[in-house]
Amino acid sequence: MHDLAKGISNVPVQSNVRPRRRWRAVVVAIGLLAAILVSVFGIKALQIRKMMSTPMVMPPTTVSSVTVKEEDWAPALSAVGSISAVQGAVISTELGGVVSQIAFENGGVAKAGDLLVQLDASAEEAQLKSAEADLELARSDLERSRELAGRKVISKAEIDAAESKFKQKQGVVEQMRSMISKKTVRAPFDGQLGIRQVNIGQMINAGQQVVPLTSLDPVFADFALPQQYLGQLTPGLEVHVTTDALPGRVFNGKLTAINSMVDSSTRNIMLQATLENGDHALRPGMFAKAEVTLPQKHKALVVPGSAISYAPFGDSVFVIEKKKDEKPGKESQVIRQQFVRVGEARGDLVAITQGLKAGETVVSTGVFKLRNGMAVTINNDLAPNPQVNPNPVDS
Numbered sequence: 001m002h003d004l005a006k007g008i009s010n011v012p013v014q015s016n017v018r019p020r021r022r023w024r025a026v027v028v029a030i031g032l033l034a035a036i037l038v039s040v041f042g043i044k045a046l047q048i049r050k051m052m053s054t055p056m057v058m059p060p061t062t063v064s065s066v067t068v069k070e071e072d073w074a075p076a077l078s079a080v081g082s083i084s085a086v087q088g089a090v091i092s093t094e095l096g097g098v099v100s101q102i103a104f105e106n107g108g109v110a111k112a113g114d115l116l117v118q119l120d121a122s123a124e125e126a127q128l129k130s131a132e133a134d135l136e137l138a139r140s141d142l143e144r145s146r147e148l149a150g151r152k153v154i155s156k157a158e159i160d161a162a163e164s165k166f167k168q169k170q171g172v173v174e175q176m177r178s179m180i181s182k183k184t185v186r187a188p189f190d191g192q193l194g195i196r197q198v199n200i201g202q203m204i205n206a207g208q209q210v211v212p213l214t215s216l217d218p219v220f221a222d223f224a225l226p227q228q229y230l231g232q233l234t235p236g237l238e239v240h241v242t243t244d245a246l247p248g249r250v251f252n253g254k255l256t257a258i259n260s261m262v263d264s265s266t267r268n269i270m271l272q273a274t275l276e277n278g279d280h281a282l283r284p285g286m287f288a289k290a291e292v293t294l295p296q297k298h299k300a301l302v303v304p305g306s307a308i309s310y311a312p313f314g315d316s317v318f319v320i321e322k323k324k325d326e327k328p329g330k331e332s333q334v335i336r337q338q339f340v341r342v343g344e345a346r347g348d349l350v351a352i353t354q355g356l357k358a359g360e361t362v363v364s365t366g367v368f369k370l371r372n373g374m375a376v377t378i379n380n381d382l383a384p385n386p387q388v389n390p391n392p393v394d395s
Contacts, residue, residue, distance in 0.1 A: 081223025
């Protein structure tokens with residue numbers, strides 16, 4: 001009994017020891033975890049502090065460049081106008097009748113004298129045969145009268161009557177031949193035909209339009225300039241013509257005509273240039289922009305149009321400059337935004353009237369992605385070649 005009581009008395013002592021050991025283990029684990037977290041956060045904090053103390057250096061941006069050049073530009077006068085044909089007309093009929101033949105294709109080419117339309121002339125041809133028969137009879141009567149007059153058988157009055165009758169019959173024959181000829185419509189000059197406006201079997205009246213006929217090589221460019229430029233204009237000046245219907249193409253010609261009077265309402269003077277148009281690309285009625293090049297020349301600083309950043313607060317370019325880093329001693333290239341004043345544009349080039357100097361290097365493409373002070377590297381392997389008179393390959 002004593003041993004049993006002793007065993008029972010020892011049970012509560014063991015139950016108190018075990019919870020203490022468990023709490024002790026939990027506290028140690030928490031302490032270790034806290035130490036680990038503190039060390040991790042401490043290391044990260046040191047790394048972040050080091051990164052913040054070290055300035056971030058962005059890699060250089062690759063750009064293409066171009067050198068500001070000084071070129072001789074002749075002053076030019078610009079105007080808008082239209083293309084017209086050197087020779088052009090809508091072919092019409094002089095007489096009415098029924099269309100019996102159409103001898104051309106829409107949009108075809110015609111030579112001077114080619115048959116275009118034939119009207120039915122069967123009635124006139126029948127009348128011509130009758131008139132020719134009457135003419136032969138009158139000729140025979142005239143010859144007989146002259147023979148009798150030589151023998152003094154008839155009077156001079158009878159000979160005059162025979163001659164008058166012969167001439168009347170001859171006039172009728174010529175009139176009938178003229179009417180038949182006018183029922184044959186022919187091309188008056190070389191040119192390109194349009195779309196016909198008559199059909200076979202159609203009854204038409206005198207003056208009916210048949211088909212447009214236009215000579216397309218060369219063509220005229222008609223435009224006007226203010227009267228204050230009249231003293232600078234002379235025939236033979238170079239004229240460059242462009243049209244939005246043929247983007248990228250420039251048609252070169254000469255100023256060939258200056259109107260003899262100034263328009264009193266607009267104070268403009270009409271001008272006309274002649275342009276070669278071998279491929280018939282220009283058509284009469286086209287809107288065109290003409291530029292007359294004057295003989296005097298002036299110096300102009302030019303850059304590609306792609307080098308200019310246009311903005312409401314001012315136009316600018318990015319000048320590439322060399323910068324030496326004091327610590328490493330290395331030399332790098334950085335850009336400086338330079339505001340400029342833009343002049344006239346010709347082709348791919350734009351004149352700069354203020355803000356740049358000849359010989360400076362500017363960014364030629366991709367200016368929209370740049371900002372002042374950026375480091376750049378230059379790569380001109382794929383840089384475009386700007387020209388005053390560009391001629392695209394696919395034109």
